[in-house]
Amino acid sequence: MMFANLLVGFGLAFYLRQLAEENRAIMALDSQQEVSEIDAHRELSCATANADPTATVRARAIASIDAIPPEYIGMLQGESIVANSLVEASAEVLRLEVGRYRDALIEIDNQLRGMAESPDSGLMEVLTVELEDLNREWLNKQAEAANTLDSNGDSLGEYSDIGSLLGTVLMEQAAQIETTISNIEHLDLSTEPADGRRRLMQEISRLIDLAHDLRDKMQETLLTILRAERRLAEVDRKMQFDGLTKLHNRNGLEVVFYEWWRADIRRERIVSVALLDIDNLRKINERLGAEAGDRLLAEFGRLLGELIRKDRGFDIVCRATGQQFIIFFGDTGPRNATSSVERIRQTLESTIFNLDGEEVAMMVSIGVAEVGADDTTTKVIKRLEKATRVAKKNGRNCTVIDEGNGPTPITAPEYKVVGRTVKVEER
Template identity: 50%
Template sequence: MFLFLMFIAMLNVTLGYCLAVTTSPHWEWPSLPRFRFSWPRRPQHASEPVAAEAPAQPAATWVDDQVTPLTEVPQVEELPTEWLDQLQGEGIVAQSFVEASVQVLRLEVGRYREQLIAAEGRTKNYLTSSDGAALVQLRDELLQINTEWLGKQTSAADMLADRRGKLGDFETQGVGLEQVLLDQTAQIESTGSNLSQLDFHTDAVLAGRRMLLEIARLVDLAHTLRDRMHDTLATIMRSQERLDSVDKRMQLDSGTGLLNRVGLEVLLHEWWRDDPSRQRLVSVVLVDIDRFARLNERVGTRGGDRLLVAFAQLMEHLVRRDRGFDRVVRHAGQQLLLFLGDTGPRNATSAVERMRQTIEATTFDYQGTEFELTISSGTTEISKDDDLPSLVGRLELALRTAKKGGRNRTAIDEGKGATLVDPPQYQVKGRVVKVDD
């Protein structure tokens, strides 16, 4: 009886539980977030087949997808339209903002220099006739020329300043160029102030002579900027390894037809390319015409240019022509650089001494007026570790030694500093060089 009662009780409990479950409301568990982990890939061997990559899945941890933007390098197209037209008209293809700026300034400073030389010639003519009114008008024109040139310089300096820190590989060149322009601006403004204060009414001749001195200072500034532009272009071509493809026009000096600073870079590049171990001898000589500024004062800048061309042609004639790698380069202003391949420094010194004595025995005839020139020079050998800046620095120190020695001298640096040369007297022939007008 007891077992029967227990069975009935258990049956009731079971039936009640089943009834409760079937009649209760349905519950749903909230869905849990799914995490998908990306495991590091096992390195795949070259012999294993490469499976197609599945789309990337989000990682289990948060990842910052924000990428710091790269500094935007200014492009050539950011130059003023007028400047871009100049480059296109000259067939110049620049590959950076700095290079394009340098190219335009090189062209512009050449035009500015021509305006100054024309003003110098007119000043001399008006002085001859003591035409004070014409001199005043010319002074005002010169002030306008300077104002326009200052505007171009300031515009270029401002563009470089606005892009400072964004010029990439050419940051150093850009900052240096900006500083040169700012320095020149201050000097040109000072010269303009001096021109404005000239009193042509009291003494037109004296004022005119002073104006010639101010024009000469402006021409010197133009020469400095021109040479700096060539230096910067040479640096750009070298740093970008473009010396094998430099346009021949970019390598030649427009005044003398000689190689310029870019051409010198190409020359050194070709020499070292053909002699990668730098075993061959090569010497260089920096030649400077003594007191050339005084000559310019006598014959004017245009006459000085003509004399410089005649001098350069004579130096080319004196360089050995049966050698494959002897070259004459216009280094800067009235300075020439002689590149003498397969030649040690002492033989190079003997060669330039013969040239120096030949120049001393030469008479230059310009428009019926005769001139004698002398030169000073510094010689050194190119070492295996040299680059152009270190080489030029050594040459300039040697040249300075020759100048301090009384001019019309030669100094040599054989690795222990520059010393003056005590040369023999060579048998050289005197000659007269007719200078073309």
């Protein structure tokens, strides 16, 4: 109880201070990110540039490297990761830690699912204690990270705003986890074991969703730093691929854009992109569990990789976030890209995924956009997300295109696709 009170007190003080700066920080972060991307492209076309444009940014970022806690350094060295600043080190460590936290949540969830036929209230009480301990430990790690960033705010240099945003994200997550812990503490597992088990799994599902959200935000934080420091060309190849689906990950997508624009300095070649958002993954995870959801995602990603064109080499599938995939269409206009993804959508609609005898449908809402000459990846993805939201509002399992005048639903032809059943393999 003492720890909880300290955490809440710390969170309130930190949050009130951050709230006043939040709008300014968000604007500064977006501005810095977009200017960094635009300047990076201009730099490629400035053959007469004599000075290193990254020197000042690097120097200021590295100024905070001495503030990195020794335990962070040890953890990152174990993963062969080098961080150039405290903010980068914090984001990398949190990305690793949230993955381990998620794995522990899934392990508890699997044990609860294993007692579907006869819920054991005694075992559930034990698992509830384990769950509370796990969340308190995770909250402690989040608080330590926020404290470290806050106490070293003066040495964060160019990334003070990013550090502030990172701290705000942690405190928002902490508040939601505290609410979930409170919900778990008030569950009656002895009177109605079956209902208690169901509600406990719902709370775990919410915690897993929070873990996914934090993981994605840490990835975006790291990409912001890589763009600002002009380090995209240095991203290790193994860091460009998703371990689950084996497709390009968010890093890989950023590198694909970077290399494409480096080869096309004048931005004369056309590029289109599509965002595919799985419509029902959250419900699948709640019904079958996150581990089953991972197996389905792996098979879904494999199928997407098979469905893109292989005769050109410029169509690349990336896993952008947990349930979102982006297809990069090089030398392809938005109309042709829309035809391609609509054929993929109809193929997915006619596909059944067989998971240990359970038949699962995985359909997608799709947004398509053309990449403009003055675009950054940030701007493009925001347009894609907006188009996908329109597709969701229009009933899901459909495609929306943005050709520069905002999202517009399409009336797609009916393609001749062959229905299929795909067996989901064990991981």
